[in-house]
Amino acid sequence: MSESVIEKQAGAAYPAPAVEELSMQKTINRALADALRADPKVLVLGEDVGQLGGVFRVTADLQAEFGADRVFDTPLAESGILGMSVGLAMAGYHPIPEVQFDGFAYPAVNQIIAQIGRLNYRSRGKLPMPITLRVPSFGGLRAPEMHTESLEALFAHVPGLKVVSPANPHQAYHLMRLAATMPDPVMFLEPKPRYWQKEAVDLAEPGMLDGARIAREGKHVTLVAYGAMVARCLQVAELAAEDGIQVEVVDLRWIKPLDIATLAGSVAKTKRAIVVHEAPLTAGMGGEIAAQLTQACFDLLKAPVERVTGFDVPYPSGDLEDEYVPNVDRILFGIQRVLEYRRG
Amino acid sequence: MSIAPRHERTTTAPTLEVPAAELTVEQQRELYRLLAAVRHLDVSAIAWQRQGIIPGYAPGRGQEAAQVGSAFALERGSDFVFPTYREVGVARAWGVDMVAYMSTHKATWHGGLYDPAASRFAPIQAVVGGSVLHAVGWAHGQTLDGRKADGTLNAAISYFGDGASSQGDVHEAMNFAAIFKAPVIFFVQNNGWAISVPTERQVAGGSVSARALGYGMATVQVDGNDVEAVYAATKAARAYAAAGHGPVLIEAMTYRRGPHSTSDDPGRYRSLEDERTDGGQDPVDRYAEALRTAGVADDEFFAQALAEAQAEENAIREGVAAMDPRPGTEMFDFVFQEPTGALRAQANHWREESEHV
Ligand SMILES: Cc1ncc(C[n+]2csc(CCOP(=O)(O)OP(=O)(O)O)c2C)c(N)n1
Numbered sequence: 001m002s003e004s005v006i007e008k009q010a011g012a013a014y015p016a017p018a019v020e021e022l023s024m025q026k027t028i029n030r031a032l033a034d035a036l037r038a039d040p041k042v043l044v045l046g047e048d049v050g051q052l053g054g055v056f057r058v059t060a061d062l063q064a065e066f067g068a069d070r071v072f073d074t075p076l077a078e079s080g081i082l083g084m085s086v087g088l089a090m091a092g093y094h095p096i097p098e099v100q101f102d103g104f105a106y107p108a109v110n111q112i113i114a115q116i117g118r119l120n121y122r123s124r125g126k127l128p129m130p131i132t133l134r135v136p137s138f139g140g141l142r143a144p145e146m147h148t149e150s151l152e153a154l155f156a157h158v159p160g161l162k163v164v165s166p167a168n169p170h171q172a173y174h175l176m177r178l179a180a181t182m183p184d185p186v187m188f189l190e191p192k193p194r195y196w197q198k199e200a201v202d203l204a205e206p207g208m209l210d211g212a213r214i215a216r217e218g219k220h221v222t223l224v225a226y227g228a229m230v231a232r233c234l235q236v237a238e239l240a241a242e243d244g245i246q247v248e249v250v251d252l253r254w255i256k257p258l259d260i261a262t263l264a265g266s267v268a269k270t271k272r273a274i275v276v277h278e279a280p281l282t283a284g285m286g287g288e289i290a291a292q293l294t295q296a297c298f299d300l301l302k303a304p305v306e307r308v309t310g311f312d313v314p315y316p317s318g319d320l321e322d323e324y325v326p327n328v329d330r331i332l333f334g335i336q337r338v339l340e341y342r343r344g
Numbered sequence: 345m346s347i348a349p350r351h352e353r354t355t356t357a358p359t360l361e362v363p364a365a366e367l368t369v370e371q372q373r374e375l376y377r378l379l380a381a382v383r384h385l386d387v388s389a390i391a392w393q394r395q396g397i398i399p400g401y402a403p404g405r406g407q408e409a410a411q412v413g414s415a416f417a418l419e420r421g422s423d424f425v426f427p428t429y430r431e432v433g434v435a436r437a438w439g440v441d442m443v444a445y446m447s448t449h450k451a452t453w454h455g456g457l458y459d460p461a462a463s464r465f466a467p468i469q470a471v472v473g474g475s476v477l478h479a480v481g482w483a484h485g486q487t488l489d490g491r492k493a494d495g496t497l498n499a500a501i502s503y504f505g506d507g508a509s510s511q512g513d514v515h516e517a518m519n520f521a522a523i524f525k526a527p528v529i530f531f532v533q534n535n536g537w538a539i540s541v542p543t544e545r546q547v548a549g550g551s552v553s554a555r556a557l558g559y560g561m562a563t564v565q566v567d568g569n570d571v572e573a574v575y576a577a578t579k580a581a582r583a584y585a586a587a588g589h590g591p592v593l594i595e596a597m598t599y600r601r602g603p604h605s606t607s608d609d610p611g612r613y614r615s616l617e618d619e620r621t622d623g624g625q626d627p628v629d630r631y632a633e634a635l636r637t638a639g640v641a642d643d644e645f646f647a648q649a650l651a652e653a654q655a656e657e658n659a660i661r662e663g664v665a666a667m668d669p670r671p672g673t674e675m676f677d678f679v680f681q682e683p684t685g686a687l688r689a690q691a692n693h694w695r696e697e698s699e700h701v
Contacts, residue, residue, distance in 0.1 A: 043488075069488055075523055080477060080516035087481020087500075090424075090466070093488070095481075110513070114471050115478070121678045122455035122467040128681045160679055183681035257684035 018204035025195040027169040028058050028134075030203070031176035032096065036066045042180055043088060044071040046081055046098035046134075055100055056136060056195055078104050082111035082133070086119065089129050094180060098134040102189075103146025105135055116185045117160035129160075132179040132186045137165065138228045138278055139325055140193030142318025148192075149315055150279035152226070155187040156256040156288075163255040165189035167215070167230035169199050171253065174206035189255075191228035211259030214266065218248035221272040221335055224263060224289055226252035229276045229326065236331045245335065255285060263289065264296040272338040274306040278325050281309045303341035308334040360562040360584055360592055365576035371416075372640050375571055377649045378412045379628045382433040384653035385442070385660060389432075389449065393606040397665050398450045402430045406569075406601040409627035410533050412437045413574030414501070414596070417582060422498040426466045426479040430533075431503050440465050442656075443663030450664055453674075473511030476502045476530070480517045480591075483526035487588075496586040501529040501578075507538020509552045518559045521591035529581045530556065530593040533568065535600035536622065540613035556593035568596030569627040572634075599623040672698060 022030075035042045044059055044066075050073040053060030063071040074081050078099050085095035099105045105112065112133070119127050139148040155163045162184055166172035172190070179186040215230055216237050223233040230251045237247035250266050252259070267273050273293055275286035290305035308326045316324050367375070382404070389401045404411065411433025418425070418438070425431075425438055435445045444458035448468045455467030469475040479502035486498045508514060509532060521528050532552045536543055549555050553563040562584060566577040574596055581592035601623055603610050610619070635641040676683070676691035 075516070075519055077516040077519070079513050080520045083477025083513060083517065084481035084484065084520055087478040087483070088485050089481075090478060091482045091485025091489070093485055110471060110474065111477065115474060119467070120681060123460045123678075124453065124455075124457070124674075125678045125681065126459050126461040127467070162680075162684070257686045260686075 019200050019202045021198045022169050022173075022201045023196050023198045024166070024169040024172045024190070025056055025058055027173035027201055027203075028176055028190060029060055029062070031173045031180070032059060032062055033065065035096070035177060035180035036062065036070060039094060039180070041092060042070070042094045042096060044096050044098075045074055045085070047076050047100050048073060049098055054098060056192070058134070058136075058190070058195075059098070078106075078108035079111050082108040082116065082131075085131050085133075086111065086115050086129065089131050090119075090127050094130045094132070096132045096134060096180060098136075100136070101143070101147040102135050102137045102149035102151055105133075105149075105151060106146075112155075112161070112187075113158050117158045120184065121160060128183045129185045130183045132176070132182075132188050134188050134190060136192045136195075137189040138191050138193060139315060139321050140228060142321060143192075145315075145317065148321070150277065150310065151187075152189060152255045152277075153279055153284045153288075156258075156285065161185050161187055161256065163187045163189065164253060165191060165227035165255060166253065167191070167225075167227060167251045168194070169197070170201040171213075171251075173201060173203060174209055175253065177206070178209050189227055193228050194231060197231070210254075211257075212253055212262040213251045214248065214262070215251040216247070216249040218246035219270055220246045221274065221338055222248045222250055222263070222266040222270045223274050223276055223331070223335075224250050224252060225276045226255055226285075229278060232326070232328065233276055233331065236328055236335070239328065240332065240335060245339070247335065258289070258292065260292045260296055263293060267293055267297045268300055271300055271302040273301070274308055274331070274334045274338060276308045276326050276331055276334075278310045278315075280312045281307060282312050284309055303338040306334045306338050357557045357560050358562045358589070360564050360577075360580055362564060362566075362577050362580040365572040365579070367572065367575070369640050372572075372635060372638075373645065375412060375416060375575070376631055376635055376641065376645075377652065378416070378433075378437050379408050379571060379631060380646075380649040381653040381656055382408045382412060382436050383628050384650070385436065385657050386432055388657045388661065389446070390602075390606060392661060392664070397661065398446070400451075401449045401606045402604070403602050403606070404430050404432045404600075406599045406623060406627065407533055407535055408433045409571035409631065410568035410574050410596040410598045411503075413571040414531055414578040414594070417575045417578035418499070418501060419582070421464070422492075423582070424464045424466070424479070424482055424498070424500045426469070426475045426482075426500060426502040428469050428472065428475070428503055428505070428508070430505075431468075434503060435465060438465055439463070442660045443667065446660060446664045447667060450667060452667055453670060473504060473508040473513045476504055476508070476511075476514050476517040477520070478502075479528050479530075480521045480524070480526050483521070483528035483585075483591075484524050486527055487524070491588070497527040497588055499527045499529060499582050499585045501531055501582075503531050503533065505538060506532060506534040506536070506543045506552060507541065507546055509555070510538075510546055515555075518556055518561060518591070518593070522559045522561050525588065525590035527585040527588065528591045529578065529585055530561075530591065531578070532593065532595045533598055534595050535568075535598050537600055537604065537613075539604045539608065540610075551595055553593055553595040561591050561593050562589070563593045563595070565595045565597060568598030569624060569630060571627065571631050598627070601626075
């Protein structure tokens, strides 16, 4: 419920603000509960999502409140979970399936790409696929193999899918509420390493949820990031500010569709851009963003669009993770490269 | 040391009682008319391909009884059919617009141009085993919706082949369906071949129904060349599933005569002699004979059924031949319910570069 404008104008006391300190894990849980409450067709399903509340407890207590018909455990089979979700969507439901960890989306690739991504098309719009696939994503937890993947470019490349990744608890709540009402399939990439960080969340006021968001204003260089890397870029911006470099951080949020207008707007101001992501460099989102920014801002750019990313190697085990995931130093080097770039 | 089982588990699958088909004379005649229409259309479609009317086709010859018999036993307006790419007989018996159905073979629109929501016949599926799980999900949706006034559920039927039964998705589907007691019929057309690979090189454990037993599912193997037997099995399976007892697997033992598709060369993996002996009696001829013996149909009836089939095929062929390519804008129109700005931009770009003034 939004605050009443009339009350404000009448000078009456403001109602208590709806701002709370919450973790992302908690706000997604709230968003799911509110989505289940708002729409009887919303279902939550997956491995261990019921009584346990999911291995990250993102679905905690939902089964107790909404019953085992609406929040249910499935057998351990990702293709099964996603394929079943397709049929449920055809039957008029809005399934919110979970794959327990990013790497376990791989066994369901046919259902995600060939079925979920194409059924609206195949059926000429008669069989919409309102499915919100929750994927605990990205690294930083020193987890076992396949528990740490960065799948955004894979999903973004697939026609028919929309891809979003919230960077903070506020975004997570509102983007999930939005996704749960969208008639198209949304790959909802939850940054695992950010699950437990508490931040101020305004549950009542979503703000703009379309496209990208300027997470911090600056004028010397634009850092483009999404998901877990937004917090790291904000940290880099703090450090750079000590040296007098004002970094603008753009939180992409929607990886597909890509909000190139907001990015170009930022680059028009800063003239320099660096894309930061955990996924491998080759054919990653960085390449796409660099190409589109070059096209939109070729004359304005004072340096080629830089990329600070993971490497073309499988996501390494915990001990090497800090070498792989863009760290503060590597991002600072990237900033230095674009600031010092001279045309040959 | 021994490990005590947590529960006493029974592994015996329920049995499905299949009473004999009780068909009226008019229903029997209708079944034959369907078989004749499907046979004529199917054989003609191969000719259309040779004549260049359509680029390719997946013939169903030999499977007419399995397809028509099963579809005839379902309930229109309540059940939902999940086909693959060879269900011409199911589509016809289910009342799908056949020009719209054939459009997929004309390469006009993947999935076909019929309305899958209104016809309750899912889009044609090219991925082997791809839609079996969808049937389970849809069927579970019926369970969640609750029983109808008559105390039953709507049922889903999923058609797939013995080759498809090797896919992991089919096993996940059977397990899910049995766990959720979903009202779904798995209808296997075991036509002996998956392109060039015979069933014995495809299905371990003897048969697909033997595997389904392992999922605790009611199963029935039926002579897929006997249209009334297939009808009876499907009718019983439907009643069982709709009553909320859970899934049923029907394995219809049949034989795909001729090639797998119009680009296949069956001479490389079997001989015509094999085809004659392995195929058994032709299912359409067989039913004609049965009806004649029972005094249900005579020469005049058969001549008329053939004439109707020819007229129908004519009309479908003309419809298919007259079908124009879809406007290019449709390439973009159906990707999303809510198209993205980026996609609109691509559509505009395409329009500018392709629609010359
Ligand atoms: C996932 C997948 N793999 C391979 C193919 C290529 N292919 C098309 S039909 C077919 C054989 C299918 O055999 P079966 O399931 O027995 O059905 P039938 O064609 O005999 O009716 C194959 C291998 C496909 N369409 N989908």
